Amino acid sequence: MAKYRCTVCNYIYDEEKEGKKFSELPDDWRCPVCNAPKTVFVLLAEAKEEHENLVTVSDILIEQIAAWGVKYVFGLPGTSSLGVVDAIRKNNKIKYIQVRHEQTAAFMASAHGKLTGNVAACLSIAGPGATNLATGLYDAKLDHSPVLALTGLVARQLIGPGSFQEIDQHSFFEPICVFNKVLMSEDQTTKLITLAIKHALVERGVSHISIPNDVQKFQYKAKILPLEGRIPNRAITHSPYLIKKSASIIDKAERPVIISGFGALESGDKLQKLAEKITAPIVTTFRGKGVIDENHELYVGSHGGIGSTSASRLVQNSDLLIVIGASFSDMTQIPEKRMIQIDIDPMIIAKNYPVEVGLWGNCSELIPALTAAVGEKKNMEYLAEIKRLKKEWIDLLEKEADPTKKPVRPQYIIKVLNEKLPEDAVISLDIGENGWWFGRNFFMKKNQKMVMSGYLASMGSGFPGALAAQLIYPEKQVACITGDGGFSMVMGDFLTAVKYKLPVKVFLFNNKQLAMIMQEQKVEAYPNWQTDLYNCDFADYAENCGGTGIKVEDPQDLPAAVEKALSVNKPVIVDIDTDPRRFI
Numbered sequence: 392m393a394k395y396r397c398t399v400c401n402y403i404y405d406e407e408k409e410g411k412k413f414s415e416l417p418d419d420w421r422c423p424v425c426n427a428p429k430t431v432f433v434l435l436a437e438a439k440e441e442h443e444n445l446v447t448v449s450d451i452l453i454e455q456i457a458a459w460g461v462k463y464v465f466g467l468p469g470t471s472s473l474g475v476v477d478a479i480r481k482n483n484k485i486k487y488i489q490v491r492h493e494q495t496a497a498f499m500a501s502a503h504g505k506l507t508g509n510v511a512a513c514l515s516i517a518g519p520g521a522t523n524l525a526t527g528l529y530d531a532k533l534d535h536s537p538v539l540a541l542t543g544l545v546a547r548q549l550i551g552p553g554s555f556q557e558i559d560q561h562s563f564f565e566p567i568c569v570f571n572k573v574l575m576s577e578d579q580t581t582k583l584i585t586l587a588i589k590h591a592l593v594e595r596g597v598s599h600i601s602i603p604n605d606v607q608k609f610q611y612k613a614k615i616l617p618l619e620g621r622i623p624n625r626a627i628t629h630s631p632y633l634i635k636k637s638a639s640i641i642d643k644a645e646r647p648v649i650i651s652g653f654g655a656l657e658s659g660d661k662l663q664k665l666a667e668k669i670t671a672p673i674v675t676t677f678r679g680k681g682v683i684d685e686n687h688e689l690y691v692g693s694h695g696g697i698g699s700t701s702a703s704r705l706v707q708n709s710d711l712l713i714v715i716g717a718s719f720s721d722m723t724q725i726p727e728k729r730m731i732q733i734d735i736d737p738m739i740i741a742k743n744y745p746v747e748v749g750l751w752g753n754c755s756e757l758i759p760a761l762t763a764a765v766g767e768k769k770n771m772e773y774l775a776e777i778k779r780l781k782k783e784w785i786d787l788l789e790k791e792a793d794p795t796k797k798p799v800r801p802q803y804i805i806k807v808l809n810e811k812l813p814e815d816a817v818i819s820l821d822i823g824e825n826g827w828w829f830g831r832n833f834f835m836k837k838n839q840k841m842v843m844s845g846y847l848a849s850m851g852s853g854f855p856g857a858l859a860a861q862l863i864y865p866e867k868q869v870a871c872i873t874g875d876g877g878f879s880m881v882m883g884d885f886l887t888a889v890k891y892k893l894p895v896k897v898f899l900f901n902n903k904q905l906a907m908i909m910q911e912q913k914v915e916a917y918p919n920w921q922t923d924l925y926n927c928d929f930a931d932y933a934e935n936c937g938g939t940g941i942k943v944e945d946p947q948d949l950p951a952a953v954e955k956a957l958s959v960n961k962p963v964i965v966d967i968d969t970d971p972r973r974f975i
Contacts, residue, residue, distance in 0.1 A: 394435040400425035449478035457484035465496035469516030471543030474607025491883040497527020498855035504536030518556030533846035535595035546605040569596035628756040638764035644711035653678035654716020681835035697830030701780035805832040821853025821873035824906035851880035888962035906971035933964035
């Protein structure tokens with residue numbers, strides 16, 4: 392005998408107690424407590440074999456996303472998503488990571504998309520669970536990261552009158568998504584889910600599907616649709632005429648500068664060959680850091696708010712900018728100059744200024760074509776200037792990184808991390824003063840990767856990004872560089888790292904301030920107010936959670952503390968006392 396639960400009021404219909412099978416009740420039978428119709432009841436207990444063999448809409452949905460390469464679902468279980476959660480439990484192709492807050496789930500999915508280019512899913516209940524996803528999903532939207540968001544929804548017949556945890560989820564997600572649908576019928580299952588993943592991949596954004604509670608549990612069988620032949624090839628290039636025109640302009644330039652953005656990260660070797668052939672310095676945007684080894688003689692730093700003096704000087708005095716995969720944010724501060732631009736998004740080309748040539752296509756195809764077309768130019772005088780300006784910049788950074796001053800100076804923290812982090816480390820960067828110092832002072836190695844919240848610039852994104860990175864790269868050291876303000880927003884999920892044995896290393900700039908905001912108040916001539924933070928002992932917190940906590944108060948202890956953190960095969964918080972004031 393089985394038991395059935397009313398999804399509206401949780402009344403239990405017990406067949407043994409009632410003396411009648413639920414299936415034998417008339418179609419117009421209603422819940423004796425809340426008067427909800429029979430259709431809102433779900434199976435609560437039944438013979439295990441029969442329950443496990445039952446194939447539902449949720450089972451088909453999860454099997455379909457697995458067939459299209461989704462490996463992870465991040466989320467929290469709840470009443471309106473239990474059918475989907477159970478389908479994940481039964482599917483050995485998908486790994487479910489339970490988090491402590493849905494915001495973390497969405498940030499993890501966004502970071503996964505940025506690091507891999509592939510889709511991960513986040514799953515929440517209706518109402519508050521769905522709204523908690525919004526910040527992380529907006530991060531994915533603005534940074535063009537492919538993400539699949541799945542949300543539970545109240546049963547179809549309860550949509551509209553204001554039921555428990557019911558919101559207008561379709562309207563809520565509409566401004567965030569490139570694809571946004573409600574799965575109202577079992578026959579839509581495979582079609583909608585494949586369209587959702589296709590839109591996320593091709594349009595590089597967020598797809599969302601709400602699944603009503605009753606639909607999740609419908610019995611349903613369908614053929615799983617294969618991925619092959621359904622995704623277009625993005626290796627697009629441009630006409631030979633425009634390549635030749637671009638090459639002609641580059642050949643005539645005496646002081647060309649290459650500016651590389653996030654969109655060129657996978658084309659570093661190709662970019663380096665172009666730069667070496669035409670003797671051009673390489674400048675990056677913040678998110679473009681790591682496109683080549685930053686110790687290379689032609690790399691001169693980032694441009695904009697975190698920029699180097701060498702990058703700024705060379706861009707200012709250039710006679711041609713070759714901008715590749717950069718989105719022209721206000722923070723990067725790319726000036727109006729003669730310009731050749733390469734981008735996969737045609738709307739980014741000439742976004743701020745007119746260009747000499749706009750090459751629309753995949754930079755992995757266009758950079759080699761451009762390199763082959765340009766003439767070789769060995770400008771030794773220009774190269775000497777590039778080296779001199781870079782050395783002046785590095786000398787300045789070395790001077791700032793004083794290892795004797797207390798509290799520990801942020802410049803010194805970055806210097807030690809620069810020396811100690813492995814050459815293939817993955818770095819997840821939070822937003823705030825810690826990120827400013829990293830962007831300005833850290834030199835990325837060729838095989839290091841960095842992930843951050845770019846356009847949304849959301850505090851609290853750093854640690855979820857590290858969790859996702861450790862899942863993707865279990866054999867690598869994953870470092871989260873964060874501040875006390877950003878980390879405390881998501882610190883509950885340090886327990887998630889411990890639970891799933893994800894040995895992320897958190898290097899926490901503890902300046903007891905929202906230091907970036909303190910600086911902004913100073914710049915805008917406001918008195919400093921409400922930026923001070925009351926903190927716990929983060930090292931003790933790590934120990935209480937089951938991880939490792941290390942406290943650093945003296946700069947002389949920092950190198951050993953970093954080495955110890957990297958040697959421990961468990962989650963670590965290195966709580967570093969530092970100063971919120973700059974250049975003192």
